[in-house]
Amino acid sequence: MKLLLLAQSNLAQLDIKYDHVVDIEGLEQKSFIQKYDLLLADFAFFGTISQYKNLFSYIILLTNMCDEQSYARALQIADDCILWQESKKIEARISYYQKKLYNLQNAxxxxxxxxxxxxxxxxxxxxxxxxxxxxxxxxxxxxxxxxxxxxxxxxxxxxxxxxxxxxxxxxxxxxxxxxxxxxxxxxxxxxxxxxxxx
Known part of the structure; x- marks a missing residue:
């Protein structure tokens, strides 16, 4: 599974493996971003990501606060909303989606x-x-x-x-x-x- 990060200073510092980092303008390059399966991005980019949600198999949004209202909003376009500090949970969810995608591709x-x-x-x-x-x-x-x-x-x-x-x-x-x-x-x-x- 290929992982794409939507660039932001603290996002790029996450201790996880990824294939590429883009900024907001990079998302507009459809032929490029279609190569990636999962998008990991800050909740602050909600409005922009909503335009491209169908180009990814899975989307994980990261936030500093995830109350019920924020979580419900995130699920309108994403598969998960996780706190920045929950790095192990982020890794676990990426692993889960990787297995899920493999099963789908071989279904x-x-x-x-x-x-x-x-x-x-x-x-x-x-x-x-x-x-x-x-x-x-x-x-x-x-x-x-x-x-x-x-x-x-x-x-x-x-x-x-x-x-x-x-x-x-x-x-x-x-x-x-x-x-x-x-x-x-x-x-x-x-x-x-x-x-x-x-």
Whole structure:
């Protein structure tokens, strides 16, 4: 897992391993920051980070005070809100997300008689292999990762490099439905794969 730090004097002094440090302007370089899985940043950058939250698998915000109100606000865009002085907790959470990401990258999603192998990017229906375009693979993975929750159109366009228009999204959704995925849509909320009833 690749870790990116949003630079601030005390942030850069943390005794943890990271791959790169950026400032606020660095976050605007989408092609660069997409290489990283986890963003570690000060709560003071909340407003800026909210614009780029969908580009990272996980975000940890650090703060000097984390009361209930601050924690609830942090969880609007991040996965964790941890006090600066809790260095061991920060390391533990990074380790947890690293394992979680590894499991996701090696996961096989099953949906009815369909199986999607994330690592290989391959879809099977029973024993039959179903060929997918890069755009279909990206969209399917994004929807499966957010199973049961709506993914907005702007998020799809931001996270899927092979999709460049809302019309393309509609076409791809229709194709995935044709393969057997039940996908609901709401104009203001986007699309979601409906969970199977057990």
């Amino acid at each position: 096989i999603f099953s949906y009815r008689d369909l199986r999607f192998d994330v690592k290989r990017g391959e879809l099977f229906k029973g024993r039959d292999h179903i060929a997918l375009s890069n755009a279909q693979k990206e969209l399917l993975l994004l929807l499966l990762k957010n199973m049961g929750s709506y993914v907005q159109k702007h998020t799809i366009l931001q996270e899927c490099d092979s999709i460049n228009s809302e019309n393309s999204i509609k076409v791809l959704i229709a194709k995935l439905r044709g393969l057997g995925f039940t996908i609901e849509s709401q104009p203001s909320q986007g699309y979601k794969i409906v969970k199977e009833k057990r």
